[in-house]
Amino acid sequence: MTEDSNQPVLRFENVSVHYEDVAALDGISFEMRRGETRILLGASGSGKTVLLKTAVGLVRAGAGRVLVFGRDITALSEGELFDIRGRIGFLFQEGGLFDSLTIDENVSYPLVNQRGAKPEKPDAIENRVRETLRFVELEQTLEQYPSELSGGMRRRVGIARAVVTEPELVLYDSPTAGLDPITANTIIALIVKERDTRNAAAMMATHRYQDGQLMANYRYNPHSGDLERASSNGAEENGLKTIFMVLQEGRLAFEGTEEELKAADDPYVSKFVKR
Amino acid sequence: MLDFLKGPVQAMQDFVAIAGKAGKNVFRSPHYARDILLQMDSIGVGSLPVVILTGFFTGAVMAMQLARALSTYGATGQVAPVLCITLVRELGPVLTALMVSGRNAAGIASELGSMKVTEQIDAMRALGTDPIQKLVTPRLIATATMLPLLTIISDLMGMFGGFVVSEGMLNMAPAQYWNTAWKALEYNDVVQGILKPFVFAIIISLVGCYFGMQTTGGTQGVGRSTTQAVVVSSIWIIVTTFFIGRIFLNLS
Numbered sequence: 001m002t003e004d005s006n007q008p009v010l011r012f013e014n015v016s017v018h019y020e021d022v023a024a025l026d027g028i029s030f031e032m033r034r035g036e037t038r039i040l041l042g043a044s045g046s047g048k049t050v051l052l053k054t055a056v057g058l059v060r061a062g063a064g065r066v067l068v069f070g071r072d073i074t075a076l077s078e079g080e081l082f083d084i085r086g087r088i089g090f091l092f093q094e095g096g097l098f099d100s101l102t103i104d105e106n107v108s109y110p111l112v113n114q115r116g117a118k119p120e121k122p123d124a125i126e127n128r129v130r131e132t133l134r135f136v137e138l139e140q141t142l143e144q145y146p147s148e149l150s151g152g153m154r155r156r157v158g159i160a161r162a163v164v165t166e167p168e169l170v171l172y173d174s175p176t177a178g179l180d181p182i183t184a185n186t187i188i189a190l191i192v193k194e195r196d197t198r199n200a201a202a203m204m205a206t207h208r209y210q211d212g213q214l215m216a217n218y219r220y221n222p223h224s225g226d227l228e229r230a231s232s233n234g235a236e237e238n239g240l241k242t243i244f245m246v247l248q249e250g251r252l253a254f255e256g257t258e259e260e261l262k263a264a265d266d267p268y269v270s271k272f273v274k275r
Numbered sequence: 276m277l278d279f280l281k282g283p284v285q286a287m288q289d290f291v292a293i294a295g296k297a298g299k300n301v302f303r304s305p306h307y308a309r310d311i312l313l314q315m316d317s318i319g320v321g322s323l324p325v326v327i328l329t330g331f332f333t334g335a336v337m338a339m340q341l342a343r344a345l346s347t348y349g350a351t352g353q354v355a356p357v358l359c360i361t362l363v364r365e366l367g368p369v370l371t372a373l374m375v376s377g378r379n380a381a382g383i384a385s386e387l388g389s390m391k392v393t394e395q396i397d398a399m400r401a402l403g404t405d406p407i408q409k410l411v412t413p414r415l416i417a418t419a420t421m422l423p424l425l426t427i428i429s430d431l432m433g434m435f436g437g438f439v440v441s442e443g444m445l446n447m448a449p450a451q452y453w454n455t456a457w458k459a460l461e462y463n464d465v466v467q468g469i470l471k472p473f474v475f476a477i478i479i480s481l482v483g484c485y486f487g488m489q490t491t492g493g494t495q496g497v498g499r500s501t502t503q504a505v506v507v508s509s510i511w512i513i514v515t516t517f518f519i520g521r522i523f524l525n526l527s
């Protein structure tokens with residue numbers, strides 16, 4: 001990990017992905033830096049999931065280049081991709097929890113299976129899993145199966161599994177989809193807490209503008225253990241910028257700060273703000 | 276112009292790709308021994324009741340009908356040898372495979388299909404596991420070892436079913452039944468009777484996995500894949516048994 005800190009963690013160069021006749025992604029370009037937060041807004045079917053999966057090589061770019069930590073992953077084999085994926089956390093929209101495994105086994109899965117993630121001592125895994133589950137406030141569910149948990153709890157286990165290896169970049173695919181507003185806010189609070197505790201770069205896909213607002217304007221205060229409103233310039237000083245992106249039918253319709261988003265006059269883009 | 280061929284050709288390519296990788300993985304580590312054993316239990320032990328029942332009643336029904344047909348020629352003594360050859364060469368392998376296909380091609384497709392639509396397969400890839408190695412190869416190995424064994428059990432049950440009928444209806448001496456049956460078998464029949472279930476096992480497991488892994492469209496999609504897996508593997512079983520039979524006829 002000797003890469004210089006100015007290097008983008010993620011860079012898309014004119015990336016396109018096609019499924020038969022539909023363009024799921026159409027000429028997407030952007031660059032994401034270390035410690036940055038990105039909010040990926042878009043209607044259902046606009047390509048959010050495909051974009052996130054392309055970033056880790058789960059979906060192959062049909063055209064263009066994807067660079068992760070400065071490395072072009074477009075031509076890498078599945079085996080070579082495992083190294084890159086070990087440095088990225090991924091929360092799946094549909095959960096992706098293994099329902100034949102307990103919560104404990106689910107959360108320890110990346111520690112056991114991911115290349116370079118395995119600690120030397122076996123009890124190091126156990127401690128790490130407990131610590132991470134405590135972080136999402138689900139330590140008591142260790143021996144349970146995903147089917148025994150509520151939707152919101154499963155999402156939190158998903159977050160625990162995504163961050164248990166302390167990845168440099170975490171991708172959250174629609175973490176609030178299908179949840180009631182109160183549970184949704186606790187999930188976002190958790191994501192903010194995770195981001196601010198480790199300063200990892202985070203990209204979050206969502207169709208709810210409120211999720212993005214929370215991410216952009218709130219900080220986790222380790223002393224009080226709560227979220228608090230950040231003064232906008234203070235956040236800028238820390239280099240913790242939040243960038244919004246809006247996807248429309250596979251094309252990047254907008255990229256910019258919250259102020260720019262509010263000022264946008266494109267009807268599709270401003271639809272996300274006015275609600 | 277040939278657009279209508281694009282779908283099937285693409286499907287065939289994908290199938291061959293999965294089959295190739297799964298086959299290669301058989302000889303490559305890591306081997307997930309626990310998954311192989313679990314699948315052997317579910318496919319082998321789980322199918323036992325169904326295979327025993329179908330085997331027994333197939334033999335019994337066959338013996339009944341054969342006795343009637345052969346009595347016209349005064350050849351009821353031939354029931355055992357004819358039954359034995361038909362069971363070992365054809366009915367045992369095919370009926371067992373069709374039963375296991377209905378049970379396990381469906382089971383595999385729906386299990387992998389649900390994993391696909393809940394993004395568990397993507398999660399595996401994201402977390403450093405090759406889903407073909409972890410899911411497909413264990414099912415291939417387990418089915419390929421269990422189906423020949425199930426077929427042998429089914430053959431024996433069929434012979435036993437035939438024996439019960441012969442004893443009850445034809446008053447044949449037990450020793451005569453088993454002796455004539457045993458003598459009728461040739462090396463060629465036995466080879467065919469073991470080779471077929473082995474090939475059918477490859478069809479069942481790979482077709483089930485293929486339809487499971489390419490499931491799209493949520494829960495509805497899982498149902499669709501399951502049905503397709505059973506239909507396609509059953510058809511392939513019937514078609515290949517014809518060709519294997521054909522090859523063996525030429526050999527002997």
Ligand SMILES: Nc1ncnc2c1ncn2[C@@H]1O[C@H](COP(=O)(O)OP(=O)(O)O)[C@@H](O)[C@H]1O
Nearest residue numbers: 019022024042043044045046047048049050051
């Ligand atoms: N595996 C696939 N096969 C075919 N089409 C797909 C597949 N995955 C995604 N798509 C299509 O790509 C588009 C974008 O999908 P997606 O990224 O899931 O949208 P979102 O996550 O924004 O709701 C949709 O039109 C969808 O139908």
Ligand SMILES: [Mg+2]
Nearest residue numbers: 048049093174
């Ligand atoms: Mg999505």
